[in-house]
Amino acid sequence: AADKIRLIPQDFFAELCEQIIQHLNHKIPGVNTAELCQRIQTSGVDINIGDLAKVANTLSFLFSTAARNNLSTEELVTTLGSGISTLPKHAVQVIRHVWNEQGKAIAVSEDAESTATVGQFVDMKWKLGVAMSSDTCRSLKYPYVTVTLTVADPSGQITDKSFEMTIPQFKNFFRQFKEMASVLETV
Secondary structure: OHHHHHHOOHHHHHHHHHHHHHHHOOOOOOEOHHHHHHHHHHOOOOOOHHHHHHHHHHHHHHHHHHHHOOOOHHHHHHHHHOOOOOOOHHHHHHHHHHHHHHHHHOOOOHHHHHHOOOOEEEEEEEEEEEEOOOOOOOOOOEEEEEEEEEEEOOOOEEEEEEEEEEHHHHHHHHHHHHHHHHHHHHO
16 A cells, blocks of 8 residues: 555645544545545546545544554554655655544444444435337337445445336335335334
């Protein structure tokens, strides 16, 4: 991950670190690496989303481990310096600053750790479409619903999951959501 961190400009690296801290503090559902990667690429840096996700996972592990072990800023920086592949100077400075400013606020509790293993629902979008024709069939006129779920996985990576349903499948899906809503109203 240290080689990939060298590619990321300091301002984007700082933004990534701050978003990870906010995620660990349960202030945001996750880190939108796709959006951040696009902005980094637009600035002229050649990095792919997979590499940026690895960096984000590494930093998330670093910050959560430091919080669990209640490390001071100096202990964290010393630990980083003793690693096999050393981080670039700008990265250590950013980590020092972010940890010094916001790191102590990371709440490490049993409940937070157990719920973090599932992931978190962020958003849902849907659209109704009609397939008019295909190579094998001239007249389909087949309605379908496309659903896109935005989910933050346990490490904080935000991803979109899309799927299509027939109208009967969507009606069943909708019925199940209504059942969940009525159960939640009783709680």
